[in-house]
Amino acid sequence: MGGEISQGKSVRSKEDSSIIYTSDPKFHDIQKNWNLYLKKIVQASEPTDEEYIKNQFKISTIPEQLATELLESLEKSTKLEFFTEDCDIRYVACRGKANTPAAQNIHFSYFSLSPKQLDLISTICEEMRPCLEACLGTPFRVFNVRAIETRSKSEGVGPNKLHKDGVFPAEIHKVLLYLTSAGLEIGTTGLTIKRHKKGTAYVEGPPGTFVFFNPVKTQHKGIPPKKIGSVKITVEIILCPSYETDISPFVAGTNSLFPIDP
């Protein structure tokens, strides 16, 4: 297991003006720096997972009981409202039309994660570890975790529009873990299959199903639950190839992207 579990505090206040946003002129250099850093690690990678090599995404599962335990715990948790300044001081924050508090808070909520819940997420990352290492062909480092509730009626809004996460450095990867199961009725994610121009794969499976992919290179969109009033609950784990595996889950804020310094 990785080191100590840490939870980033929302060190920012709503009045803070020293945040580095993706719209900042410095952002270009930060991204360049990350790309150079990750390129060296990826050059030596040896992916072995055939499904991932073929499709550029991997769908797998963790034990359902772990997902259910986390879901039941989250259902008792405080929900957080998204706000633009909610970003750890060491991280870059997102600034975009789709990312305004008004657009976010109507359709999405974030969960406040307790140390006990982070401990459980750490156990979940440990379960996923062999699969993720086989896909990447390198060790990896987790640097941001968010637990998200997506409401019905949010089709095509923000992350539910077909897109690539162009704000991330090119080798950043994402895990989406479905705690409420995954499917077109209950809510899921659609991923464009590279080899078929118009082909889309939809993640389907019981609670504990997850998809691992590169959100910078693979087009994707969130699919909200169809039934009015129902919700999809997912855990988003952001990670990157690394020299050593570190799966300590870190919460950097509802509007955080990745560390300024690799």
Ligand SMILES: [Fe+2]
């Ligand atoms: Fe995305």
